[in-house]
Amino acid sequence: MNLFGKRRLAIATTVYWVLLAYIIAGLGWWFIALQTQNRQMATYKLQELKLDDPAYESRLNAINAEADRKTAGYIGEGSTFLLLILVGALFVYREVRRQIRLQLQQQYFMMAVTHELKTPIAVTKLNLETLQKHRLDEQKQQKIIQAALQETGRLDNLANNILIASQLEGGGYTRSKEDLDLSSLVQRIVHDLRHRYADRKWEDVIEPGCSLAGDPLLLQMLVSNLAENAIKYSPKEGVISILLRKQKDHILLQVKDEGPGIPEEEKKKIFDKFYRTGREQTRTAQGTGLGLYLCRKIALDHKATIKVTDNSPVGSIFTVSF
Numbered sequence: 001m002n003l004f005g006k007r008r009l010a011i012a013t014t015v016y017w018v019l020l021a022y023i024i025a026g027l028g029w030w031f032i033a034l035q036t037q038n039r040q041m042a043t044y045k046l047q048e049l050k051l052d053d054p055a056y057e058s059r060l061n062a063i064n065a066e067a068d069r070k071t072a073g074y075i076g077e078g079s080t081f082l083l084l085i086l087v088g089a090l091f092v093y094r095e096v097r098r099q100i101r102l103q104l105q106q107q108y109f110m111m112a113v114t115h116e117l118k119t120p121i122a123v124t125k126l127n128l129e130t131l132q133k134h135r136l137d138e139q140k141q142q143k144i145i146q147a148a149l150q151e152t153g154r155l156d157n158l159a160n161n162i163l164i165a166s167q168l169e170g171g172g173y174t175r176s177k178e179d180l181d182l183s184s185l186v187q188r189i190v191h192d193l194r195h196r197y198a199d200r201k202w203e204d205v206i207e208p209g210c211s212l213a214g215d216p217l218l219l220q221m222l223v224s225n226l227a228e229n230a231i232k233y234s235p236k237e238g239v240i241s242i243l244l245r246k247q248k249d250h251i252l253l254q255v256k257d258e259g260p261g262i263p264e265e266e267k268k269k270i271f272d273k274f275y276r277t278g279r280e281q282t283r284t285a286q287g288t289g290l291g292l293y294l295c296r297k298i299a300l301d302h303k304a305t306i307k308v309t310d311n312s313p314v315g316s317i318f319t320v321s322f
Helices: 003-047 056-133 138-170 182-196 216-233 291-301
Strands: 178-181 201-206 211-214 239-247 250-256 305-310 316-321
Touching: 003 056, 056 138, 138 182, 138 216, 138 291, 178 182, 178 216, 182 201, 182 211, 182 216, 182 239, 182 250, 211 216, 216 239, 216 250, 216 291, 216 316, 291 305, 291 316
Parallel strands: 201 239
Antiparallel strands: 178 211, 239 250, 250 316, 305 316
16 A cells, blocks of 8 residues: 555544544433433432321332433443444444555556556567568567567457456346356367467366356456466466366366465455555566456356465465366
8 A cells, every 4th residue: 555545544544533432422421411410300309308208218219210210221222322333333444444445456456457558569569560670580570479469468368357347247248158168168278378378388187078057258268367367477487287177076177386376364365356466566467456356256156166275386276166
């Protein structure tokens, strides 16, 4: 969180606690005022009693009992109001902090999207201009074309993530449910990745005959996002593994990388919208914080679970269980 965001959060928190203290103090003053009035009324009634009155004892007890009932009523009402105030205050406090943090995350998201859009466009433009201006040998041409394809793929993946995330949240995406061969789908994605990232080391074990009912576009996005995430965080010499197999009554999809891994305290947060590991100011990895969020949403839509565990000796393993 930047300095401006911390200042806003500090100001909002201070104002909130001052208002809450004022409300509780007002409730305490209300109780004291009512209790004082109750005691005064009881005192006036007691002063009107006559000692020689045969019913003196019973009237005395009645006045004291009435004063005690009112005191108990004030305590009960005050406690109820206090409890409601505290519960409401806790809810408001959490929501305000959540909204401020979400707004900051959205700001970081917009900055990340701007960078993610400009970079592949600039690289692709430079590559095309190089091909246009210079007569290069076949090997260099293929290398430049390969780099342009990688950047175009990044741009396409980013556009799809933003579009699908917006449609899924706004209810504008119509999910299809058809019987499909997940093995063939994953095999096609791996083939495309091997072509786009020919300089990376790939391992794939794809068991044939893994079929399920689902949305082909969403499942393709799920596999692609997990693979792109592994590419992003793995060193160039690291191996990226994609496995698909049947296990009893489940189909398991696993994507393994040899990156730095994910700290234990962040393993549940990485699937949150806009969340990215590490500090925003020092983070060097590309991304918008939408990829893994979409992976979890797509998995849930297909009644699947997704989790991340540590790879041995280094890296992470993302497992989707259908």
